Amino acid sequence: xxxxxxxxxxxSCVLDAPPANTISPEWCSHFHAVLxxxxxxxxxxxxxxxxxxxxFCAGANLKHVAARFSQGEEGLSEFTRDLHSYQELFxxxxxxxxxxxxxxxxAALGGGLELxxxxxxxxxxxxxxxxxxxxxxxxxPAIGGTQRLSAIxxxxxxxxxxxxxxxxxxxxxxxxxxxxxxxxxxDIERETAALVQRLARMPKLSxxxxxxxxxxxxxxxxAGFDLEVANSQRLFxxxxxxxxxxxFLNRKISR
Numbered sequence: 001x002x003x004x005x006x007x008x009x010x011x012s013c014v015l016d017a018p019p020a021n022t023i024s025p026e027w028c029s030h031f032h033a034v035l036x037x038x039x040x041x042x043x044x045x046x047x048x049x050x051x052x053x054x055x056f057c058a059g060a061n062l063k064h065v066a067a068r069f070s071q072g073e074e075g076l077s078e079f080t081r082d083l084h085s086y087q088e089l090f091x092x093x094x095x096x097x098x099x100x101x102x103x104x105x106x107a108a109l110g111g112g113l114e115l116x117x118x119x120x121x122x123x124x125x126x127x128x129x130x131x132x133x134x135x136x137x138x139x140x141p142a143i144g145g146t147q148r149l150s151a152i153x154x155x156x157x158x159x160x161x162x163x164x165x166x167x168x169x170x171x172x173x174x175x176x177x178x179x180x181x182x183x184x185x186x187d188i189e190r191e192t193a194a195l196v197q198r199l200a201r202m203p204k205l206s207x208x209x210x211x212x213x214x215x216x217x218x219x220x221x222x223a224g225f226d227l228e229v230a231n232s233q234r235l236f237x238x239x240x241x242x243x244x245x246x247x248f249l250n251r252k253i254s255r
Contacts, residue, residue: 009045020058050103059110090118117148122179124170131167138241142228
């Protein structure tokens with residue numbers, strides 16, 4: 001599901017859960033185990049997150065979400081617990097002492113983009129598909145998406161992508177500030193590897209302290225994360241949301 005490889009001070013985290021690297025409680029547990037290894041090593045200066053598939057990560061498993069609807073309030077409790085656990089994982093990634101790099105090929109949608117946004121740096125292939133389409137399904141990008149995209153790209157870009165559900169390619173994502181580098185699909189693996197090696201050569205302690213200072217520039221309040229969960233709870237009870245998710249799943253089945 002997720003593998004980890006060490007090469008001197010670089011740790012490569014490879015997502016490999018066909019067909020789409022979807023996010024689930026099991027996936028979350030595996031990722032925490034990977035981070036345990038990274039943190040326990042003590043020598044990692046760069047964590048390189050990439051995919052073994054033709055896409056980066058397609059986000060949350062909507063079949064899993066839809067199943068919660070039929071469970072009523074018990075399902076809502078599980079849904080809320082899932083959101084908090086995913087937020088906790090992505091916050092852990094964001095707060096790692098090492099520098100984190102997401103290498104994005106193919107699709108990074110919904111929770112997949114939210115995972116990438118939790119990383120310090122993002123490199124995308126020009127033909128990647130980048131977006132947060134949750135509002136169109138009656139949901140929210142509630143794994144930190146509203147908070148991190150706003151902080152990284154500004155309110156205007158965040159509203160454009162989140163409120164319209166627009167999906168942009170990698171080149172456009174770089175122009176919007178979502179990613180820092182864009183490369184042709186055939187070059188991204190080599191170019192990102194070179195970037196990771198460059199980062200690994202930087203002094204580890206100064207990189208860590210610089211990262212801490214950059215994070216300190218943000219508003220220290222975490223209220224936005226709580227609001228994501230609270231509003232997602234409201235949406236969970238909505239017939240409109242249940243219908244939108246069901247329609248999306250039916251379209252996929254009928255193809």
